Amino acid sequence: ANLSLQNQALALFNALNGAEDARLIIFDQFENLLDWQSGHALADRPGVGEWIDAINSQPCRCRILLTTRQWPQGTREYPPTYMQEYFVRGLEVDEGIELLRKLGVEADEQGLRTVVERCAGHAFALTLLASLLRNRHLSLATFFQDPTYAQLWSGNIARNLLDYIYKQQLDADQRRLLFAFSIYREPAPLHAAQAIIEEGEAVSKVQSDLDALLSQHLLQAAGEGNYQLHAIVANYAQGHFIEGDERANRAALLAAHVKAAQYYLQQSETHYPPPERRQHMSDMEPLIEAVWQYCQAEQWQEAYGLMEDNSIYRNLKNWGGDAILLELYTLLLPPEKWQAERLQAAHIYNNLGVLCRALGRMQQAREYIERALRIYEKEGDRVDESWSLNHLGRVYSQIGNKEQAREYYEQALRICQEEGDRLGEATALNNLGWVCNALGQTEQEQKYYEQALSIFREIGDRGGEGSTLNNLGRVLNDLGQHAKAQEYYEQALDIFRETNNRRGEGWTLSNLGKTYYVQGQLDEARTYLDRALRMRREVDRRGAGRTLNNLGEVYASMGQRERARECYEEALSINRAMGDREGEGKTLRNFGRLYLAERNYSIALAALLLAQRLLDELQSPYRYSAQEGLDALRQELGEKQFAELRTKVELKAPQIVKEALG
Template sequence: MEFRVLGPVAVGVGGRVQVVTGKLQRTLLGVLLVRANQPVPVDALTDVLWGGEPDPRVAQKLQLHVHRVRSLLDDPDRLSFGPAGYRLLAAPDEIDAEQFGALADAAAGLEPQRAVKSLRAALALWRGTPFADVDVPALADWSRQLTERRLTAFEALYQAELACGLHEAVIGELTDLVGQHPLRERLHSLLMTALYRAGRQSDALDVYRRARDTLVAELGLEPGPELRELHQRVLVGGLPEPAPVVRRDVPAQLPAEVRGFTGRDAELAELDRMLSIEPPMVIAAVVGTAGVGKTALAVHWAHRMRERFPDGQLYVDLRGYGPDEPVPAADALAGFLRALGLDGAAIPEDLGERAARFRSLVDRKRVLVLLDNARTVDQVRPLLPGSTAGFTLVTSRDSLAGLVAREGAHRVGLDRLPAADAVGLLRELLGVRAAIEPEAVGTLVERCARLPLALRIAAELVRARPGRAIADLAAELAGRQDTLDLLDVDGDPHTAVRAVFSWSYRQLEPAAACVFRLLGVHPGHDVAEDAVAAMAGKEPREVRRVLDALVRANLVDLTPAGRYQPHDLLRFYAAELAAGAGDVDEPLTRLFDHYLATACAAMDVIAPHEADRRPKTTGGRTFDSYEAAIRWLDAERANLLAVTQHADDRYICAMSDALWRYLGIRGLHDDAFVLHTRALRASQALGDATAEANARRTFASATYRAGHVSHALEHLERARDLYQRVGNRSLEAAAWNNIGIMHWQRSDLSKAADCFRHARTIYAESGEDRMRAPAVNNLAHVLGILGRHDEAHGLYELGLTIAQDNGDRTGETKALNGLARIELEKAHHRQALNRAAAALRIARDTGYRIYEGIALRLLGAAHRGLGEFETARRHLEDALRITRAVGETDDLMATLTEQAALYAATGHPDEALLLYREVLAIENGHRDEYAHALAGAGDVHAARDEHDLAREHWERAVTVYREMGTPHADAIAAKLLTAPRRSAPPT
């Protein structure tokens, strides 16, 4: 549970927070929280709520409001009644005011950097004035105490940030607070200190003069001794600087901190200032040539400031100038939305809708967005948050003039390192050797064009050759520059670093040189050890030592995920070397074989019943568990798609056949659409009817997920015809099954049932009984909607057996959910609980979130049927969270309808009607759930004596039910026969 009082009174269960409606409920909850875990006498509560006015019904009224508060809790027993009164049980970490106090108190014993983190977390809990929507004397004292503690926490925060050297960063926030609280001397003191340390001595003295004038005018008092002493120190320049603080940055999505970062003080300070100026500037663009250190600067600054962004740090490499295709803004947004909790169909198809959803999710949140290696302004614009609470940092070789002109971005130009900083970097990297040969270090700096990337590579070469003088290596490099062409990136002569790369490359042993070239051949952005081994034709343990050597030589980076990623300039150079050595075709062939074989092996573990339908491969990795297989596919997903941009048509079709089930389980509909589109084009180019049928079947699945049922149906019918032509009866049956799903989505249940039966017949005739679980389960579902529950129950039992016998965990989950649904229709609530609980376990084990949401909804419905309303509510809240995130419209409608039924059963008709209306507003072809919502809304209106509205909803429900041919129409029609014709007059 969460209890929020630092702002409007609100409660949260399972991550979903709702503001408490009704002043009396807010007041009652607030008073109980003030004395949490202690009994509050009934007289005290009634006096607060109704002012002690005589009222014989006051006890009954109190009980009503207590009941409503209990309905907000995860367990009604939290609010109990005893001889001494009502007591609300709440742990300290469940009340935001208590959390705030604990975090603020804890900061007092921490070093400055950790204190900042604790205090920022404490202050982030505030959403406004405590009990902002409750105005009663009983809560006023607590509100005043909390407000005072908040100001004290702000003072402690800025004291700690000043100790961390963040004087410029806090000036803006301190100025605002001083304006809001002009009589608070401590704030004036902190602002003076920040201004003085930022080199603004006269501004600091002005703060003192204004503070003195205000205190004298308002209170008739001179400033206190602390402020006067600080004034004297500022006058004589005697204010000491803070002691250095060791930072402990822990990245979120940010890449790892840059080792040995040196210099760039002016640029870092320029970025720091952007966090304190008014009005705030929330977009910065770091621009400069390749290899100049844009990413290093951005990542280093982001790590320094990450605690200023407690709501998260998002990062994407847009790959604007590498050998890969630039990342489309739509794909980058999909990644951000997944990181923010969305999944599957909940991620909109349209770029504009994705951008709008992203802005909504980060609205008013202190989020840092780092957009690395952008190519164009158009690639960046959709990724910008809309509020001023967060900050966006972009790096690019382009000047991004449009971003500056239109969005008001601040451009930070990054040139080659100043000579002193470049020398400082080499001294940092080389230690005592740099001090022995200072002139040679200067020469080496110029040979490396003062580019950080080249300097790091050169420093590693110097360390690797302890017997050679730095001067000798600098001279050798000069000779290489005379004979090598310049590496000209976008016409910029400052990128003349091929000589440095060549020099480093020639020091590698043959095995390491070979692996380095292969890294330029790999088509993805980063690569795992086993893939490098496959390209090299060696065992992984043989290439591990070589890769470690390349990391030490700064020729490749090791990411936090344990993958290898060369800088894009080095990838260009490695690819050039590979082409010259003829190391392209064979390594790529081995890589493609490895990826396809391993993907098939992973899918054989995830969906073993479909193994015969996947491409026949040899080699690759093997997996001993479902979890390991999924982890590998998750890690390699981007590369598996990337290779299909470079492979032949036959390979593209095979990868589509291998991955379609995985992409569906993970809800990766964008990737599915891209891959299956490529497969369809490839199959048509091949003139292979079977490949085209497979591609159309998988492409139809992606098209259906995008909401285009008619388009998907066309592809499925074409696939069915092609399977018939080539005589593949098993996949013809699969096509019939999917065609049935399309008719089901169109609410043509009769035609859907015929398709499922036809699929079953073909499976039986072709001896493919083990593949028929989906058709059996789907037929059972349709028969259940049509009211033929006994038949449906028998089919679900059959589908469950088939799925269990063949390791089809998806089919097993679907059958268990179906059985739970039928048991509910028969009012067998305990049996439904057992079935849904079993389905939930499998859905969570497999990561299939759609079926997890369905199982939770069915559990909620079963508990409602048993009268266990609080447990039902918890399950339904979890189900709604998942179905909103996944975005399956029919499941969302069903969950909302079940929640509405729960509200109606527990005496909350207004809330029930709101949910029913939400269902009716999002109706999108799912006619059964639409009709259920109409019927339920009619029942609520009838219970409220709103008979005209009840009849209207029931009549519409009967129409829809009869169009679908379901038996619910008769029950609703019977209600219409006995319902009054006119609503009762208002009273």
């Protein structure tokens, strides 16, 4: 009950994929979760885009049917893989007749059949027709015979019926109310619509207008006093508020979006926590909607200022809102359309790059950050230039080019030291420590982290201090100093909890679980990893994949191999969906170890070969562990049998692993 929408989406997919009996799951009107123009998930629907990625990138035991007018777009750009498109012809005649009867249309079988066939089984067209008959007190026979309605049967019947109802059955006040609701992309209460309408209309009249829209199926009750329009109706209402004057209609639409933004700002101020007490994404929902509304109103400067003034980027990053942030920042592109200042444009590109990297879109991340870097260099903004260099280094590190990453980090470090930017200096030192880890330079890695920790403490940066304590804990764990590592992790955990950094808290819990694991304390390890997984599912999907991999190791050590296999399979799907290639390599390594323990040598070898290939390519510090798995297999089989098996398996390794995953 306490799961976020993002976590609910992931949990739903995993539940469907793990179901014992295959089922057909139908999501009707899925377009209500999507942007009408782009097909991407709406900003306040975190996890939907990632869920679309998941169902498109891997098979599911259950079959999932989405009914939508837009092709659903995930967070990553790739062609349809497991998703397939089917043109829906509409309701069958018998189904259409049953719908009409449920809606109160009384007529003989032939008359109902004629209606369904003329509407091509379009459910909403049939609903609108039933509404028209009821409000006009018409029988179906009279409707057919009256020449007034003859034009409704040509062309787009649903649109024709909507057009007739809008122009012939709604008065001006009802049209204004319909238009007002169309401005909101989420279900909204009546007072939200009233914020769009000019004042002066009596409360009783507004309620009467609301009832009229509901009775004619133009508006739908969404629960808890909220209402929303069918997507067809919303699109129609926005295009017909001022008939015959496209320019005036456009101006009215933009003005309405401004009023909606102001409504959300007022809601944030009166009904939501002040900035210092915000702890979850839900605390910022009206601000997110206000930014979106300002962008629809083409008041991008106000949208950008609102994001900056309320630290929306920093907070949502800490709370797992990368997909929401990506949508909001994308709405600001290109910055030239609103004459953004050069440094504002650079900040937008830089943040987009960071978000794309977090979501596994490395090519886009590099392009955005390089664009930001060029602007900072041209503007002489040395401090922000160093931050872009740090971010660019992380992109190159993540794709396996550690030497190039080190060059960028060292450039960033020099600039920060010259400019006296202590925060940037500590960040660069931390990043250099990560590179040394990959290159096996443990002593230098520890020195970098210790220097960074000293600076973070000196300047009072608690978040940086917590991150560096985590990094030092990992070094000490690798060196076998588990008690000291645990001490650092506990300090980091306290800091992340104090600063409400849920992403950092999940990361640290996972690290504590690993520490208990290497000490052989399996129950404690599982407890911490379970806690970490619950949190990371909510705020850090990439991290959730890493934690699942660690949890799989614990279950394997407990002899619960089926549970371990389930963890690895889910981890692998997340690794691939998030573009986490190192995580994928580590999971394949563990997958190989599991099958080696079961003496299923072909699958073990295939998985270990794929892991070695990936981790070598990335210059990952974990590449040696994949080789250790191969050496263990060679020792168990003997050199000759190992060589023969490798000849049979190597070229077919991807297919063997795919089949093993079911």
